[in-house]
Amino acid sequence: MPSVEEALPRHKGIFYGGSWRDPVSPSWVEIIAPATGKVLTTTMQASASDVPLAVAAARNGFDVWRGVPPLERAGILREMARLVRNHAREFALLDAHNCGSPLRHLDYEADRCGFVLEYFAGLVTEMKGHSVPQGFDSISFSVREPYGVVARIAASNHPLLFTVGKAAAVLAAGNSIVIKPPHQAPLSALRSAEIFDGLLPPGVFNVLTGGREVGAALASDPGVAMVGLVGGSDAGRSVLHAAADTIKRTIMELSGKNALIALPDADPERVAAGMVRGMNYTWCGQSMSSPTRAFVHADICDAVLARLPAHLAKVRPGLPEDPQTTMGSLIDRTAFEKVKSYIAIGIEEGAKLIYGGHPPTDPALSTGYFMLPTIFADVTMNMRIARDEIFGPVQAVLKWTDEAEMLRQVNELEFGLSCSVWTRDVTRAHRIVSRVEAGFCWINEASRHAQGSPFGGYKQSGLGREECLEELLAFTQEKNIIIGLGS
Incomplete structure (x- = not known):
């Protein structure tokens, strides 16, 4: 098994046009391991001056790639999947140390990334147009064509999935891609560029740190036809403003302040387990779909709260390569200080801290950005911990009795990414789900994704749908053609 030092990318620059290059104005940055605070390596960082050069190279790559037959493109995506799986342990080591996440949970991410590449490879023949009856004298039909150069801007919680995985639909549709990996965690993206080098035509797959x-x-670059983003709603607004002048298409997964709704007939033990599982503590709660607001009916609220500590005690923060670790660190000091500040705000506003609220006491973790799972009870919707996206391991429990008022509170925020409903009554579950303003919902389940099911948010939680055929089609545009058949 390689060490993280052996897995590090060999190149320190940026990759576009099929070549490794130094940025126009090279600046070196230290890449920090957030679990220890130590420097993993240093890399060069691009600036705005590098963007036109990379985009021009990507345009040249697109001119070649769009002409590659779809089934041939599919074969290349399947080869990318094979390479990702062959280097799975390297990718797992890089993301584990670059993000502070448990290594034991990251091997499957490379496999999932490979599956995503294979999934979209299998859909290339589904990019179909349609025909419209015109009689005997003409025929009207449409075809789907790629947009051109697509920029993908990735978040730091799942670097490999949000760079290579999010490239799959873009490439399958015949576009070229410029990936901007998260500035805190660029290593798996750089390593993927090394592994894929020579597989795709030059300029098709590009990485700008x-x-x-x-x-x-x-x-804002006029040569970029479409932008994809996984990030916060503030970043989404910035991208939309920058894209407005050239009316770029966008696809975005953005912030969430998601609700878990426990009805009075729900099993308190299952609700408590679902609350903990849904919070994605493996990634230190850094997940936009986590149910950070738990609306628990008054009839079962005390029973649920009483069962939470037993489940939370199984969550073990630790160093990435420790096989006992089940919870990672926050991505950097900025995230750590933000979470600390919101815990203080919750206490100051009168919420009852019932678990966590501080870093673990293990001296081995004292130099990393760790925070225990943190649960607040007696929360009301006028508190900031119930309204703001914290993006960390903090969950607010709100007790309710009136269904209409609870649903009003669930829907009153500008976010609408996901919702989890817990009940034994399937009729009531469907009624609740039909009234919730969220794009992805679970009943008696939390957090699980299902490839092929459309994932995306309502309101300010995103634009478009991903992980499905609709994502592939989003990276194509439809052209209609009428042929006159008259003499």
């Missing part, structure tokens, strides 16, 4: 400046430049 960098911060917000690079993302903004990609969103």
Whole structure:
């Protein structure tokens, strides 16, 4: 098994046009391991000056790639999947140390990434147009064509999935891609560029490291036809503003302040287990679909709260390569300080802290950005911990009795990504789900994704749907053609 040092990318620059290059104005940044605070490596960081060069190279790549027959493109995506799986342990080590996540839970992410590549490879023949009857004298039909250069801006909680995985539909549709990995965690994206080098035509797969400046430049560059983003709603608004001048298409997965709704007939033990599982503590709660607001009916609220500690005690923060670790660290000091500040705000506003609220006491974790699972009870919707996206391991429990008022509170925020409903009554479950303003819902389940099912949010939680055929079609545009058949 390789060490993380052996898995590190060999190249420190940026990759576009089929070549590794130094940025126009090279600046070196330290890549920190958030579980220890130590420097993993250093890489060069691009700036806005590099964007036009990368986009021009991507345009040249697109001109070749769009002409590759769909089934041939599919074969290349399947080869990408094979390479990802062959290097699964390297990717797992990189993301584990670059993000502070448990290594034991990351091997499957490379496999899932491979599956996503294979899934969209299998859909290439579904990019179909349609025909419209016109009589004997003409025929009207449509075809689907790729947009051109697509920019993908990734978040830090799942770097491999949000860079290579999110490239799958883009490439299957015949577009070229410029990936901007998260500035805190660029290593798996850089390593993927090394592994894929020579497999795709030059300029089809490109990686630009960098911060917000690079993302903004990609969103505003006239050579970029479409932008995909996984990030916060503030970042979404910035991308939309930058894309407005050239009326770019966008697809976005954005912030969530999601509700878990427990009805009075729900089993308190199952609700408590679902609350813990849904919070994605493996990633230290850094998941936009986590149910950070738990609306628990008054009849079972005390019973649920009483059962939570037993489930939370099984969540073990630790270093990435420790096989006992089940919970990782926050991504960086900024995230750590934000979570700390919201815990203090919750206490100050009168919420009752019933679990966690501080870093673990293990001295081995003292230099990392760890925080225990944190649960507040007696929360009301006028508190900031019930309204703001914290993006960390903090869950607010709100007791309810009136269904209409509870649903009003669930829906009153500007977010609408996901919702989890717990009950034995399937009729009531469907009634609740039909009134919830969220794009992805579970009944007696939480957090699980299902490839092929459309994932995306309502309101300010995103635009478009991903992980399904609709994602592939979103990266195509429809052209209609009328042929006159008259003499």
